[in-house]
């Protein structure tokens with residue numbers, strides 16, 4: 001008697017979760033700057049990548065959307081200084097290296113890329129640094 005009801009509830013939960021997710025991202029995109037949204041994407045993609053590396057998997061291909069770091073609008077447009085541009089280039093360069101890495105140097109290269117997130121943050125926006133440090137593979 002009860003089983004079908006539970007299944008029904010589970011199914012409806014599944015669907016409502018998906019709807020929630022969509023609503024949330026729309027809300028975030030609306031409120032945040034393009035750069036903040038990109039940063040959050042990079043954070044989550046790298047969290048997944050860390051887990052993949054820890055499981056011994058090889059990353060797929062460099063996410064081209066990271067290149068938006070050169071053009072995305074910032075909350076404070078004066079942040080895009082010449083040093084910001086240098087840090088973006090360094091970051092992109094190190095990130096690309098991760099995706100062409102041999103299995104042996106994957107962890108080192110990944111940590112180097114994460115350290116270039118941190119390096120830029122030390123000059124622009126220090127708040128998220130403790131969060132970014134959690135990406136490092138120890």
Ligand code: HEC
Nearest residue numbers: 033035036039042043074075087088091117120124125128
């Ligand atoms: C070239 C400099 C630079 C690099 C490289 C960089 N960031 Fe950022 N990050 C910023 C700036 C500037 C902001 C503030 C963006 C804004 O508010 O428009 C930011 C914001 C953030 C935020 C907060 C977003 C929010 O919701 O407000 C997170 C999280 C973050 N970065 C994580 C990362 C991660 C993870 C990496 C590397 C994978 C990274 N950042 C690489 C400069 C950088």
